[in-house]
Amino acid sequence: EVELLESGGGLVQPGESLRLSCGASGFTFSTSPMTWVRQAPGKGLEWVSLISGSGAGRYYADSVKGRFTVSRDNSKNTLYLELNSPRVEDTAVYYCAKEVRVLTGYRDYWGQGTLVTVSS
């Protein structure tokens, strides 16, 4: 059974850094592209970033490019998202999801999300 479990969310002040983690099990993690999607309170879904299975390909939404960094450790079956200099508008539930293909695919499994609140 595929399982994705996010962690690392919480309250962070604007400008501080935060690293989210997503532990994966039940599938071959090292060959699966992975995605981060966020949802601000009461708002819709927003794609944030995608990383290929090897980690060589990394893609970002314009809204986070240059501030967030996606990475993965295939030896630990773990996906990461580093939030650098977060802004109030980055407040959201962050979901990790397994992708079927790099960029042209779809998200076939999702975690339950971790809430990040950016506030002073």
Place this chain on the structure above:
Amino acid sequence: QSALTQPASVSGSPGQSITISCTGTNSDVGGYNYVSWYQQHPGKAPKVMIYDVTIRPSGVSNRFSGSKSGNTASLTISGLQAEDEADYYCSSYTSSNTVVFGGGTKVVVL
């Protein structure tokens, strides 16, 4: 990376059919057959209902179907049931090598 355009809400009575539209441009929806649809119940993670415009994943009811014409994709729910009441989001690959979601549609079962 403007969000794809969806109606804010669509409603129907049990047993009826409803259609949710998702309008983009020829740089996303119109340019590729990589549109997917997601169902999200309150407080829950999204679930894929349709991918590659028309394909239904195993386990998804055949009451859900997808189509596309030009820059607009559509999700149709036939035989509407109370359990279908949820938020629905479309998503597409874009020519900028990114992914874009629609703003979401709330389906209300009357």
